[in-house]
Amino acid sequence: MFKDYNCIYNLLCKKKYTRTCSAQAVSENSILFLSKKQYIEPISSTSKRVAVITQQSLYSDLDLAAFGENVFFIPVDFDDAFYIFAKIHNLINKDINPKKNIFGTNVSVHKTSALDVDGQRVAKSFKGESERLKHMGNVVLGDNVVVDAFTSIHRASFDSTIIGAKSTICSHVNIGHNCILGEDVFVGPGAKIAGSVTIGDRCNIWQGSLVRNGIKICSDVTIGMGSVVTKDILEPGVYFGSPCKKKE
Numbered sequence: 001m002f003k004d005y006n007c008i009y010n011l012l013c014k015k016k017y018t019r020t021c022s023a024q025a026v027s028e029n030s031i032l033f034l035s036k037k038q039y040i041e042p043i044s045s046t047s048k049r050v051a052v053i054t055q056q057s058l059y060s061d062l063d064l065a066a067f068g069e070n071v072f073f074i075p076v077d078f079d080d081a082f083y084i085f086a087k088i089h090n091l092i093n094k095d096i097n098p099k100k101n102i103f104g105t106n107v108s109v110h111k112t113s114a115l116d117v118d119g120q121r122v123a124k125s126f127k128g129e130s131e132r133l134k135h136m137g138n139v140v141l142g143d144n145v146v147v148d149a150f151t152s153i154h155r156a157s158f159d160s161t162i163i164g165a166k167s168t169i170c171s172h173v174n175i176g177h178n179c180i181l182g183e184d185v186f187v188g189p190g191a192k193i194a195g196s197v198t199i200g201d202r203c204n205i206w207q208g209s210l211v212r213n214g215i216k217i218c219s220d221v222t223i224g225m226g227s228v229v230t231k232d233i234l235e236p237g238v239y240f241g242s243p244c245k246k247k248e
Contacts, residue, residue, distance in 0.1 A: 005087040022158040033085040086123035086131040104143035119177025
């Protein structure tokens with residue numbers, strides 16, 4: 001059982017784990033954080049050598065026989081696992097630059113917009129201490145994407161925040177870390193899309209709308225002006241209101 005991040009950091013260095021990664025994109029000799037059961041599959045199916053920091057409560061429910069011999073678990077016996085991971089991640093990456101942004105052809109980004117902003121992913125210890133995770137990912141813009149003035153698109157924690165081809169992001173929009181927007185998406189002025197949102201193709205998010213973190217929106221959806229999206233949208237159609245509901 002582990003409690004102190006310095007002890008864990010020294011152990012991992014000794015065992016030659018040299019980087020951090022996400023559970024969705026496991027890489028060799030990496031450290032990752034397992035927060036939910038939905039991320040077990042990519043870890044259990046990997047042949048790569050990884051160290052997994054997780055809470056004791058989740059670790060106790062795991063079928064360890066489902067994991068390969070290259071998966072090394074580090075259970076933490078109090079509700080502090082992400083804080084410990086964040087401390088170790090920041091130590092490992094303190095002198096490493098995030099991935100470079102990738103732009104397709106014919107991309108237009110207004111000079112007042114920011115595409116290299118860290119997301120607000122803050123870990124809290126059980127003592128109330130805070131650690132802001134350094135974001136090591138990037139922003140990827142597909143072909144013919146337009147980003148208008150005073151917009152912020154936050155780079156991903158580890159992988160990529162993606163805006164699909166032919167999409168238009170209007171002025172004063174905020175798109176959080178780890179978001180993935182499909183092709184031909186329109187985001188109206190002042191819309192706020194929180195982190196880890198997935199939006200399909202040909203969607204319209206009209207001005208002033210708010211989309212909660214982790215939401216999934218399928219293709220061919222229109223969100224009306226000023227709406228607040230608090231639940232996944234899995235059927236095409238027109239939605240509006242607070243909370244957002246499908247127009248009958």
